[in-house]
Amino acid sequence: MALIVQKYGGTSVANPERIKNVAARVARYHRNGDQVVVVVSAMSGVTDNLIKLAKEIMAMPDEREMDMLLATGEQTTIALTAIALHALGIKAVSLTGAQAGIVTDGVHTKAKIQNITPKRIHELLAQGHVVIVAGFQGQTPEGQITTLGRGGSDLTAIALAAAIKANLCQIYTDVDGVYTADPRIVPNARKMEEISYDEMLELASLGAKVMQSRSVEFAKKFGVVFEVRSSLNDNPGTIVKEETKSMEGVVVRGVSLDKNQAKITLVAVPDHPGIAARIFKAIGDAAINVDMIVQNISHGSGKPATDLSFTVDKPDLLKAQKVIEGLKSEIGFDKVIATDKIAKLSLVGVGMKSHTGVAGKMFDTLAREGINIDMISTSEIKISVVIDLAHGEKAMKAVHAAFIG
């Protein structure tokens, strides 16, 4: 008998039939004697439809009102899920974020959870209920409805698991777990049995779309062990937890490929202090996220100058280019080269900390395939390279074969 938090995403509750499937799974755990808290997202498509409605009225709708609007999506799902459990003869009660005691700050559309008072959840569980909590939402101490932003339902599940000291937190999704590489590109990619928070964080931020970084960070901070698994079958998933000794034996945990990046190079930037700061302040002011930054010595004219390259999300490329062109007279670089024909290939593994030669082996593997490396960026447990988009998948397969098999 365990206390379990289960989170189901939008595709798992997309229609009444799927909600019944979720209820059937929850019922199995409940009948097995487990206490279950279920966190659900809005039915897939619902949130997008609500946003569309709002934008038909106003291009930039107020964020407080967007929270009021979007919170209805999860509220709909919790009621339907409770009804589906009743239909199976299971006692179940739905709670909005506010009713579940989830208190957030007042930053609408991307609120942070401040604390959780799970009194009502504990009471309902003690009475033998399955408790169904609306993901993605909370309430400020003043009673304003807030939402947590992208990936908010995962965050709700992990924060609740921490607050009620759950034995297990299961994140149900439409994939079987976390893979060593995208199985659609690398057919012999393997599902990992376990992975450390840090590795999961790197993979999350590198384009493995399983979970948002903030939920993993939260889990790491509060030591919540969670399992990513499929709502379509009963296969065991991937356990995400604090790094263990045995994990360090594995040098490379996974390989990820991010095709959603674009690169901008400023050629012959004058080499004196404050220039980079000026450039990236302007980019930041335009609300553009920068990922990798590399500065090289320029082999240009006589003056001391460097080439400066950085990557941004593909949709931001045009905006970033305009910002940079606007700085040309002020800064005095030669020209701007922009391309969205790049891919970022990354190797992740906590074992890298104690193993040498990983970078060398990676570069060698790429060289053997005749693939040129544009940019390199490393952390303690990660190596990323930017390469030509056309070589992305070939590079991923080769590197996966070299390190994982």
Place this chain on the structure above:
Amino acid sequence: MALIVQKYGGTSVANPERIKNVAARVARYHRNGDQVVVVVSAMSGVTDNLIKLAKEIMAMPDEREMDMLLATGEQTTIALTAIALHALGIKAVSLTGAQAGIVTDGVHTKAKIQNITPKRIHELLAQGHVVIVAGFQGQTPEGQITTLGRGGSDLTAIALAAAIKANLCQIYTDVDGVYTADPRIVPNARKMEEISYDEMLELASLGAKVMQSRSVEFAKKFGVVFEVRSSLNDNPGTIVKEETKSMEGVVVRGVSLDKNQAKITLVAVPDHPGIAARIFKAIGDAAINVDMIVQNISHGSGKPATDLSFTVDKPDLLKAQKVIEGLKSEIGFDKVIATDKIAKLSLVGVGMKSHTGVAGKMFDTLAREGINIDMISTSEIKISVVIDLAHGEKAMKAVHAAFIG
């Protein structure tokens, strides 16, 4: 400068375009210096869709969960309405029923408003906001979401108008006001400038579909003067208020025709005490509403016996027939005659209290048209007759012509 409550029903907020129209109207009042509290229903069709979703999962869904589910409909509209006001440059804040301080009992799907604490509404009005409140919903003292049942948004508007001591309560709908008869049947029916609560109550319960009785009863109890008017034009509507001296000068305020009734007659019921009680207890236990009841002396065999007729809503006819057939051996009547080919024609007017001869004139009018009267029922301010369905519209026209013009 006035404090105004405006209520807009589902068809008035059916899509973004109509919500913008509502916002434009609200904005005119606001710019005129009025303080406006807006109550909105769910967009038309939304509530029905939610009910359909729930019933796909379970035939008789739990009422607490239905409240959780249906409350999302109005929550969606308040957010969109606030956004539409923002788009016009008007400060506006949406509040759920709970946030607006509407406290109800715990009878889910048909909760009664217990009290309203309009502190937050007053604060927001004082700051220059239009306040948009979700109709149809409230919260128990324990924090459970409740809904008020059919016509609940009208009730919210009238209860709020009482609580904040509004100068004016406007119920916007898709008709211009309350008419002396249905204009689709009686082309020269007139819109009334004013009508008393009691007349409105009789008309409401007699099939004039403008408003539910309970909202009118609430307005009468708390002396809330309200106006029924159209959201499609700027015509003045009908003011509903306490009866005045001048109203009594009008003998017949309006004529209504209810085609949704059916009649059951028990022939030769033994004439001894307790029989009628037995019959109507059984009908009540089956949750069937009875409208008119008439008992006649039976001209049958030698034993003391009566004929007993009563009317029910048409959809309940079969169920009522079965209940009555089940009592046959116990009570011992001769037979049951059932028909749904009837119509109920009613005259309403507070002036009837002080005018004689109204019934006589009505019966005479019908006789001249060759229309037979099946049943008669009267109150202080109303006369209703049941006639053949085929004569319903002809009867209505004749009676309207005789009394109103």
